[in-house]
Amino acid sequence: MEKTFLMLKPDAVQRRMIGKLVQRFEEKGFELIGAKLMRMTMAQAEAHYAEHTDKPFYGELLEFITSGPVFAMVWQGEGVVAMSRLMIGKTNPLEAAPGTIRGDFATDKGNNIIHGSDSPESAEREVANAFHPEELLIFDPFLPKLEALHV
Numbered sequence: 001m002e003k004t005f006l007m008l009k010p011d012a013v014q015r016r017m018i019g020k021l022v023q024r025f026e027e028k029g030f031e032l033i034g035a036k037l038m039r040m041t042m043a044q045a046e047a048h049y050a051e052h053t054d055k056p057f058y059g060e061l062l063e064f065i066t067s068g069p070v071f072a073m074v075w076q077g078e079g080v081v082a083m084s085r086l087m088i089g090k091t092n093p094l095e096a097a098p099g100t101i102r103g104d105f106a107t108d109k110g111n112n113i114i115h116g117s118d119s120p121e122s123a124e125r126e127v128a129n130a131f132h133p134e135e136l137l138i139f140d141p142f143l144p145k146l147e148a149l150h151v
């Protein structure tokens with residue numbers, strides 16, 4: 001099943017937006033299979049943003065993403081990568097459509113609230129960078145007793 005790595009950035013955590021943003025993906029119908037509040041190490045941040053090494057904003061980006069706690073999540077579902085990118089909106093919040101997360105809640109290109117993987121391959125790499133395999137769980141909501149199973 002397709003998975004994506006979503007990360008609420010330090011600005012979202014500081015603005016007390018975790019619940020509101022998780023709710024959007026729950027209501028859409030995707031399945032949450034892993035989540036934690038964590039502080040990215042510099043090594044994790046460098047690995048996560050490796051494709052941006054030569055960009056002028058790279059230093060600032062690393063500083064921002066390691067500046068405080070992030071809320072890291074793994075979501076599962078058919079088409080979850082592309083749909084969550086749509087729900088997140090364009091990178092520059094001033095160009096992101098109203099109704100998208102960045103369109104509704106941000107104005108700054110750097111402090112843009114949330115990260116979402118751009119492909120299933122990126123998702124696999126990004127999940128492995130932030131989670132141990134045993135931190136990913138699936139459960140069957142129709143079982144009378146909630147049983148968590150490892151993915």
Ligand code: UDP
Nearest residue numbers: 057061090091109110111112114115116118
């Ligand atoms: N970013 C920035 N300035 C820019 C472009 C990007 O600070 O001009 C930051 C921003 O936080 C963005 C991240 O770098 O989310 C990664 O950029 P990417 O192009 O991968 O955008 P995303 O996939 O997050 O929309």
